[in-house]
Amino acid sequence: MIDFELEPQIVNALEVYHVTAEQTMRPISRHYDENEHEEPWQFWEASWAASHNPANAASEQPPAISRNLYTCLSTEELCWGDAGLFLSIPNPGLGGAAVAAAGTPEQKVRFLSRFRRGKPKWAAMAITEPGCGSDSAAITTTARRDGDAWVINGTKIFCTAGLMSAEKSEGFVVVWATVDRNAGRAGIKPFVVEHNTPRMTVVRVENKLGIRASDTAMLMFEDCRVPLHHLLGSPEVTPAGGFKDVMATFDATRPIVAAMAIGVGRAALDFVRDFFKRNNVSLRYGISPRRLTAVERDFMDMEVQLKAARLLTWRAAWMLDAGMRNNLEASMAKAKAGRAVTLITQKAVELLGPLGYSRKELVEKWMRDAKINDIFEGTQQINLMVIARRILGYSSKELN
């Protein structure tokens, strides 16, 4: 039955996330935005401890049936707090997701069980290179078999949590490299590179427009040797497996990125709404649109755009939980959310006048934080491409 209402226990659980966002993230937001490369260890230790506290474990378990939906809901709350800090939280991340998607059972134990104990850890995924981002099949990083090791050569950029994963914790980086340039996509495989592996270097950490609390690293691999069993899945060059498996993880992560954007968008909307209330700007729902002030109309439009993005995101997540393929719907959610939240956060600054532009408030930061959601994990244009191929029944050869 069509239903969009959250049951009370979910609402209560989200309230806990909201309190976390408000009390542990918002107060430090500005500091870590102004000090991009400072590490918020206190926040990280507290987050790690909270997610490893057995007392929290039971109450935090969502009903299994709605795991992906629940992740979107909690992600929205935490990103309402601070999207950069959210991304910086020690966790298996995209690297862990790659192991979960493409790894053997033994690899999953070897690489993932560490996240259940000990000190804070990070894992990252390294795909993008200086010469290719959207065209991920064109990567030039190579993996060459040499005796009992794979030897990796190449440069990766824009690796989220790359610094913390490669050097500053007992984590790892999943590197996409090709074992056979001539085989195209079929030759691209994911390789786990453990923290501090010799000849993997963090060349630099980027200075960004937003999400500054999250480290974005450039990694260089110069004859970097990793054990054979660090190749996730199968070493044979087969059309299926490897590249495709990891691409499939995007069907799960795209709704989450959409949810991140929605959290930031909602932060901006909430701020503007509160500001209007304090300044006696009324929002008259239901009256003729031609009687609304320009400001009312703008705000109401922002609000419904955010809701549209959220409903599309919930749908994509719900489909996964219901065991349905959601490739089309995940891209629709990401495309809508990325674009809508970019516009919402930009408009929020505008509606607030000088206050919106000032670094005394967080609204200008949210505009900067929002923009990345329309770019990473599949740009707006790539997502439109995915959608178009699906609705037209075209392959990547027919429409590109």
Add this chain to the structure above:
Amino acid sequence: MISFDLDDEQKMVRDTVAAFAIEQVRPAARIADESGSIPSDLLAKAWDLGLVRGCLPENVGGYGGARAAVTGAIVAEELAYGDLSFALHALAPWLLAFPLIEMGTDAQRSRHLPPLATDRFVAATAALMEPAFDFDPADMSTTSRRTSGDYVINGAKCYVPLAGDSEIILVYAASSADSGFAGVDGFLVPRDSPGLKISGREENMGLKGLATFELTFDQCRVPAENRLGGEPGINFARLLSQSRVAMAAMAVGVARAAFDYARDYAKERKAFGAPIATKQAIAFMLAEMVIEVDAMRLLAWEAASWLDKGHDAVKQSYQARNYAAAAALMVADNAVQVLGGHGYIREHPVEMWLRNARAFGVIEGLAIV
């Protein structure tokens, strides 16, 4: 609990109405638009589907089906996918029936519902929209004044579907100024009431198959027992929300029709050696269109499910209607664009859908769920 699943009955209703709309209604759409009338045999077929009679209680001759706004939204979307004028005509009786069922007194229901439960289409309607460019249902110009045994109505309404053929017109009027939705009453006004003048048929840009009329009320007298709901009156905010959800759902149908048509055309039409769908400019337009069709539907369903749970849905239905109006216009406009010069000719349906789509941001109250 969040769910995007239709239940089995809703799927059956959707599939039945969808098949009827595609096989029977759509082929008649262009002729209805050019000629200005709906074929009566098509109306009879829609009637036989039970779209109206199915929702009427058994004790007045209906089939007694349980009503739900979400199901109504599904019916509205699928019929509008066939043709908007037809959908508005075929579902016009809901404009009278649903407020009667939900808010009428027993006497009003037993008097005015049975005539709608016959075995052929009977016209019925409601008058909400007014001519002011900034018409606000919370600030109506059509007013009612109580006298000893009557109510006296003054004002003007427009875009009243099928008024020329409807025995009873449900007229919304404000009983007191500055009372917002709470001050709005509904009156069961017989067509031949003294003081009510029904104009000649309006001539509109779109909805050309639908007969709509202007009504003027000059000291129009209506018996007191015709005030809908008796003493307590009506919950106009809820009826308005139901109307806005219906319009939003119909907008989804029109938008989806435009998208499907443009997508299919783009796969066939070749330019520069390949189908135009293989060009990014066109492919991206289509991708953006399909996102909006789905977004519109989810917003309409959210408002509908809110109504079905008995919650206040003024904000949600307003949001859904406003979003759908803008999105349907964008999708229809893009559909014309995809067809290029051929989209401009009154042969492919896309120009008709653009004319129809513009109505959603302009006119209130043409439908209800």
